[in-house]
Amino acid sequence: MKPLPTIEDVARRSGVSTATVSRVLNTPERVRAETRDKVVAAVAELGYTPHFGGRALASNRTNTFGAVIPTMENAIFARGLQALQEALAEAGATLLVATSGYDPEKEAQQVRALLSRGVDGLVLIGESHGSDVYEMLERRGMPFVLVWTWRPDCPYPCVGFDNRASARAIAEEVLRQGHREIAMISGISQGNDRAEARILGVRDALAVEGLELRPERLIETKYSLEAGRKAAQELLAETPRPTAILCGNDVLAAGALSAARAAGLSVPDDLSITGFDNIDLSAVVSPSLTTVNVPHRRMGNTAARMLLSAARGETADRCIAFRTEIVRRDSLGPAPAN
Amino acid sequence: MKPLPTIEDVARRSGVSTATVSRVLNTPERVRAETRDKVVAAVAELGYTPHFGGRALASNRTNTFGAVIPTMENAIFARGLQALQEALAEAGATLLVATSGYDPEKEAQQVRALLSRGVDGLVLIGESHGSDVYEMLERRGMPFVLVWTWRPDCPYPCVGFDNRASARAIAEEVLRQGHREIAMISGISQGNDRAEARILGVRDALAVEGLELRPERLIETKYSLEAGRKAAQELLAETPRPTAILCGNDVLAAGALSAARAAGLSVPDDLSITGFDNIDLSAVVSPSLTTVNVPHRRMGNTAARMLLSAARGETADRCIAFRTEIVRRDSLGPAPAN
DNA sequence: TTGTACGCGTTATCAG
DNA sequence: CTGATAACGCGTACAA
Numbered sequence: 152m153k154p155l156p157t158i159e160d161v162a163r164r165s166g167v168s169t170a171t172v173s174r175v176l177n178t179p180e181r182v183r184a185e186t187r188d189k190v191v192a193a194v195a196e197l198g199y200t201p202h203f204g205g206r207a208l209a210s211n212r213t214n215t216f217g218a219v220i221p222t223m224e225n226a227i228f229a230r231g232l233q234a235l236q237e238a239l240a241e242a243g244a245t246l247l248v249a250t251s252g253y254d255p256e257k258e259a260q261q262v263r264a265l266l267s268r269g270v271d272g273l274v275l276i277g278e279s280h281g282s283d284v285y286e287m288l289e290r291r292g293m294p295f296v297l298v299w300t301w302r303p304d305c306p307y308p309c310v311g312f313d314n315r316a317s318a319r320a321i322a323e324e325v326l327r328q329g330h331r332e333i334a335m336i337s338g339i340s341q342g343n344d345r346a347e348a349r350i351l352g353v354r355d356a357l358a359v360e361g362l363e364l365r366p367e368r369l370i371e372t373k374y375s376l377e378a379g380r381k382a383a384q385e386l387l388a389e390t391p392r393p394t395a396i397l398c399g400n401d402v403l404a405a406g407a408l409s410a411a412r413a414a415g416l417s418v419p420d421d422l423s424i425t426g427f428d429n430i431d432l433s434a435v436v437s438p439s440l441t442t443v444n445v446p447h448r449r450m451g452n453t454a455a456r457m458l459l460s461a462a463r464g465e466t467a468d469r470c471i472a473f474r475t476e477i478v479r480r481d482s483l484g485p486a487p488a489n
Numbered sequence: 490m491k492p493l494p495t496i497e498d499v500a501r502r503s504g505v506s507t508a509t510v511s512r513v514l515n516t517p518e519r520v521r522a523e524t525r526d527k528v529v530a531a532v533a534e535l536g537y538t539p540h541f542g543g544r545a546l547a548s549n550r551t552n553t554f555g556a557v558i559p560t561m562e563n564a565i566f567a568r569g570l571q572a573l574q575e576a577l578a579e580a581g582a583t584l585l586v587a588t589s590g591y592d593p594e595k596e597a598q599q600v601r602a603l604l605s606r607g608v609d610g611l612v613l614i615g616e617s618h619g620s621d622v623y624e625m626l627e628r629r630g631m632p633f634v635l636v637w638t639w640r641p642d643c644p645y646p647c648v649g650f651d652n653r654a655s656a657r658a659i660a661e662e663v664l665r666q667g668h669r670e671i672a673m674i675s676g677i678s679q680g681n682d683r684a685e686a687r688i689l690g691v692r693d694a695l696a697v698e699g700l701e702l703r704p705e706r707l708i709e710t711k712y713s714l715e716a717g718r719k720a721a722q723e724l725l726a727e728t729p730r731p732t733a734i735l736c737g738n739d740v741l742a743a744g745a746l747s748a749a750r751a752a753g754l755s756v757p758d759d760l761s762i763t764g765f766d767n768i769d770l771s772a773v774v775s776p777s778l779t780t781v782n783v784p785h786r787r788m789g790n791t792a793a794r795m796l797l798s799a800a801r802g803e804t805a806d807r808c809i810a811f812r813t814e815i816v817r818r819d820s821l822g823p824a825p826a827n
Numbered sequence: 828t829t830g831t832a833c834g835c836g837t838t839a840t841c842a843g
Numbered sequence: 844c845t846g847a848t849a850a851c852g853c854g855t856a857c858a859a
Contacts, residue, residue: 155836157836158837168846169837169846170838170846170848173837173839177838181844182844200601201836202835203606203836204543204544205542205838206836207540207542207837208540208546208836208851209836209839210837210838210851211838223567224564224571225567226563229561229563236588247585248586266493267538267541269541269542290536291493376773406773412775431713431714431715432743432770435743436773437750495851497853505830506831507830508831508855511854515854540851540853542836542851543852545835546852546853546854548835549835
């Protein structure tokens with residue numbers, strides 16, 4: 152394990168002081184061009200890279216941001232995260248991604264880990280987090296932004312969309328098609344405000360028609376294709392059979408689609424299915440999914456901007472809402488005559 | 490931005506020296522239980538977390554490992570990465586994930602960034618990396634392991650499977666079904682040894698039958714559903730039309746499936762399609778994909794083990810190959826009688 | 828078992 | 844524009 156070259160090695164080799172090397176690296180404009188060139192050359196020759204720990208210690212900044220997401224195993228957060236990462240990279244910053252597995256305790260642990268790594272700011276998914284998490288963040292004035300969520304009066308900086316209103320919108324669309332026997336497959340709502348809001352949105356829409364989402368018509372399950380398939384299987388076994396299944400996300404909807412196929416039902420003739428999130432998958436399954444498009448990349452970009460400016464000390468604790476829209480494809484049709 | 494509590498704060502509050510606090514944190518067994526309790530209490534009360542930079546600086550270890558993957562935007566690496574992360578977490582270590590976007594230059598950059606962060610080891614995908622990357626790693630004796638790849642005589646520690654042999658196996662299966670008009674949709678092989686090996690494997694199988702993969706029958710494209718769809722569309726426009734399309738991964742295959750549907754072709758009656766990787770998606774598209782199962786999670790776990798032991802100084806520079814198997818589902822059928 | 832004191836690599840302050 | 848030098852927070856010989 153050879154020792155890495157240090158700033159001192161560079162200084163020696165270029166015949167200047169370590170202070171000057173540091174300046175060349177951080178504020179090149181404050182160094183005479185001639186000196187700068189010598190240093191740059193030495194850096195290149197030695198393959199020198201500043202030691203991250205040393206830098207963090209001395210400057211108390213890391214130019215690093217953290218994100219804690221529930222899981223990498225489904226594609227839901229991938230696009231937004233990628234955008235976040237790209238936007239940060241463009242500003243020369245790095246993104247550290249950690250996962251919580253939808254477990255609040257593990258999330259707190261990951262937040263703590265990121266803080267001890269000296270991140271300059273944090274992205275969290277959604278609004279429901281342990282009070283210890285909020286406490287940690289506020290106690291030390293750590294910039295953070297909640298993404299994937301937005302609601303009127305959200306007390307924290309957030310960038311997202313109104314999950315409840317969006318779910319309501321797609322439910323209304325389903326009702327407009329004449330469906331009255333409606334079921335829903337949702338993610339586990341406990342500790343997941345997005346899932347919860349989507350359920351509430353569906354209930355809102357049903358209530359207007361004097362309908363309700365009966366307990367046996369609502370299955371909460373983990374977000375996976377297989378779970379979606381199983382849940383739909385259960386729902387389809389009941390009588391009367393639902394004519395439409397609203398899903399809390401596209402992954403669940405794709406699973407439901409496969410259950411419908413297995414049950415010999417035609418979608419959308421016998422059964423309508425809707426998704427949520429508009430991930431790539433939703434366009435390519437058969438039939439293609441009617442779903443809610445959410446602005447993945449814009450959320451990521453905006454979160455990056457907010458974080459960067461907050462880290463610079465510019466206080467811009469705003470909440471930003473993006474609009475969603477319904478993507479009409481083939482999995483939603485009129486309720487069967489019957 | 491409140492200052493974080495330091496080890497000194499903890500020491501003061503518990504009436505011991507900083508050295509003792511450090512010992513409580515790192516080698517608790519060397520501290521009297523009574524003293525230990527006082528310190529632990531103080532740590533809890535202050536919400537103290539060791540400063541990462543300081544620790545890295547003093548100990549020259551970070552208990553952190555890095556992985557550079559091409560992209561998070563498709564699900565291919567998600568499962569393996571998750572397993573890697575979990576296995577490392579179990580050992581108290583952290584995983585840093587960076588993406589290269591299939592760009593060698595960006596990859597080198599990310600490796601450099603991870604090194605300067607003081608990672609104790611590195612995971613890279615595949616075998617083809619810039620010589621600068623290998624040089625950096627070897628110059629400083631940094632433990633690393635290549636995953637997702639394996640071949641006889643691989644000169645570096647790796648854990649994966651034989652992409653070429655696996656591709657050959659599924660191609661043989663296709664030939665066994667009587668197909669002779671065979672096309673392939675591959676990822677970009679330039680700088681991607683897995684993609685390249687899979688092409689070679691297919692060629693191997695065809696050669697045995699005296700067939701070859703003609704240039705117009707091989708499309709290399711980026712890994713996305715949309716790209717797969719487009720490529721298949723092109724291939725299907727030619728005459729004679731291929732009766733089987735082998736895809737370099739499941740995402741491409743799912744895209745191809747959707748193109749076939751759009752063209753009014755029945756799979757597998759008119760056209761057979763095969764995938765590679767056996768990601769969740771492959772079981773849920775319609776028809777379900779015949780594909781090659783690769784041991785995502787076992788690769789992740791094993792890579793973690795190798796890295797951890799290498800970081801402990803135990804030199805175990807071995808290559809490990811897992812077996813793959815063909816998953817027979819519905820997208821592959823006999824060649825049409827014609 | 829515990830405390831003292833030094834060094835890790837970098838940045839920032841202050842002179843020059 | 845540049846150089847000395849004092850932090851920064853922690854681990855660890857060494858001494859007690």
